[in-house]
Amino acid sequence: MTTLDLAVALVGFLTSALSGAAGLGGGTILIGVFYALGMPPSEAVPLFAAVQFVSNSSRTVAYIRDVEWSAAGWFLLAGIPATLLVAPFVGRVDTDTVKLVLAGLILASLVPQASTRPTPARPAFALAGALNGSLGLFVGATGLFVxxxxxxxxxxxxxxxxxxxxxxxxxxxxxxxxxGLVGFSALAAPQRLLPLCAAVIAGTLFGKRLNGRISERAFARLFRVVLITLSLKLIWDAMRGYGWI
Known part of the structure; x- marks a missing residue:
């Protein structure tokens, strides 16, 4: 295991602790770090998906008594066909474009929500599944906007x-x-995947203990600073990739 693998595992622990405490946000930071390290989407997104599957599984178990199970059916109703339809195109995506899209989604997530009535539950869950199965295949992280x-x-x-x-x-x-069906295996780098999986499980348990013990105002401020910094780094890298700077 290299120093880079250890550093990535540490980031996985910290971001999973963030999601364990706040419910979302850690995954977006983690995939952003993958791209900032120079991983192409064909490597970053399958690795991220496998790690986040483990992370969200552990978080589901941690909050199992609070899960609203009816949401799963509507989510899968749109998520399964969207994933199967979009999957053949994942190998054609441009890395710098993905960085710009992810940075834009991060910044958009920080815009205050209008005080309007929420989308009805069933259409909202179906829309979440469609976004996960389409846009999520390219940017990896969808939690902040879904x-x-x-x-x-x-x-x-x-x-x-x-x-x-x-x-x-x-x-x-x-x-x-x-x-896996289109040739991008999440097991291509086991020396990085396995420590990451262990780190996100530990991070989830730690984040669960932190839930309710930290100041929401201080947490929100730190969260915004981290996301803004990460999005600016992604934009900078994309602009360099395009030769604009």
Whole structure:
């Protein structure tokens, strides 16, 4: 195991702890780090999908009593066909384009939500599945923009975290299978995958203990700084890749 593999595992622990405490956000940072390290989508996204499948599985178990199970059916109803239809095109994506799209999604997620009525539950869960199965195949992380569809006014915070974890687990599992069908194996780098999986399980347990013990205001500020910094790094790398700077 190289120093880089250890560093990636440490990032996996920290980002999984973030998701364990807040419900989302850690995955977006992790895939952003993969791209910032220079991994192409064909390597970064299958690895990320496998790791996040493990991470979200452990988070689902941690919040199993709070999961809203009816959301899974509507999520899969759109997620399965979307994943199968889009999977054959994942090998054609340009790395720099993916970086720009991911940076844009990160910045868009930081824009305050308008105080409008939420999307009805069933269409919201189906839309989440469609986004996971289409856009998620290219950018990897979908929690920050799909997660908004799971903030239901009648749900407790724990219900949001558990249900989002469950549907993200399903989405990443579908992606692992889809990548395998088109020749991108999540097991191509086991020396990096296995420590990452162990790290995200430990991070989830640590994040679960932190939940409710940290200041939401301080957490939100740090979270925004990290995401803005990461998105600017992705934009910089993409611009360099395109030869614009």
């Amino acid at each position: 997660g908004r569809l799971f903030f239901r006014p009648d749900w407790r915070k724990e219900t949001v975290i558990g249900t989002l974890a469950m549907t993200q687990m399903l989405g990443h599992g579908l992606r692992v299978l889809a990548y």
